[in-house]
Amino acid sequence: MGRAERIREVAKQILEEKKVDLVIGFKKGTHPLMAEPVSIKDPKEAELLCWDSFCTLNLANYLPKRKEKIGIVAKGCDSRNIAVHIVENQIKREQLYIIGVPCEGMVDKRRILALLHGRECMEVVENDGSLIVKGEGFEQTLTRESILRDNCRRCMHRNPVIQDDLVAWPVMERAEGDPFDDVKEIEELGPEARWKFFTDLIRDCTRCYACRNACPLCYCPTCFVDESEPQWVGKSIDPTDTMTFHLLRAFHCAGRCTDCGSCQQACPMDINVRMFTRKLNKDALELYASEAGLSIEKRPPLDTYRPDDEGKFIK
């Protein structure tokens, strides 16, 4: 039985048995290249739930501060963000029924759109390892590997780390390659080149905050950008304000980010904002041997003091 059928089966069951008040999962989007988050309360609605290579967003985004009992569909990265939410007291473990989905990566719709050269995609058929993209008068077969999202290509935790149910056998974790070679490439540049890299990266930013809204970690009742007394950062697209926003939002995610890629996915300007948080993720691993959300027993790295923490930078 495929993942989609198993998800529908579990969702229907836990709603019928009233183990949860609602189930949060994905349904087919309004566009063939997108799946849409959906919240269902009636067991009959379980038929809506789907699972394909376009389930890119992080559903843990919908959990903070909720009071209901919630069934939630979670791939590896999502489950880690659920763990982060539990550790940060945004949701209680007892409230959740986690439907874990071992994930081999989601596909980047932008790569598909680039290959289509303006032709409209009307349908996608998925087979094992490949996708057939169809439209008026054309059909193109693409391997999943060639169009995987960048963060999925570098993923170090494909299987859920916490779950109440698993809808498929665990998949193999990536075995080789350095997941942080993209960060190292930037580290090796000089300071002026690095500044130029980041300035160019956010040149198109319109300050829509889609990245912040899609991010499961961004749940502050008043985000620092919305604060007006004092106004920490201006609201316009002034390059200094925009850089401040991205640097500071990334730092607020330091040691908590799972590289789920929702920020990049949600950005209407296709900006790879992950280049900010990935440096912090690399440093958290190197300095504190810490990766976000692997356990609900561990405190976050910036929450914890150990006497052997690196302190050479303190005069």
Next chain:
Amino acid sequence: MLKRFLEHAGIEPERLQFSWISSSEAGKFAELAREVIEAVRKVGPPKKLVKGRAEVS
């Protein structure tokens, strides 16, 4: 982590410095303040993360 992060973004590392000083270590505080001011003066006026007045045509 903040120090590494800002340096990664291209901001001169001399601009952000850390020290543990208690309220009773006035001498150390004054000395460090002089050192940091001197270090930042050597780096020069900031050219990055500078916000000018918005221009109105």
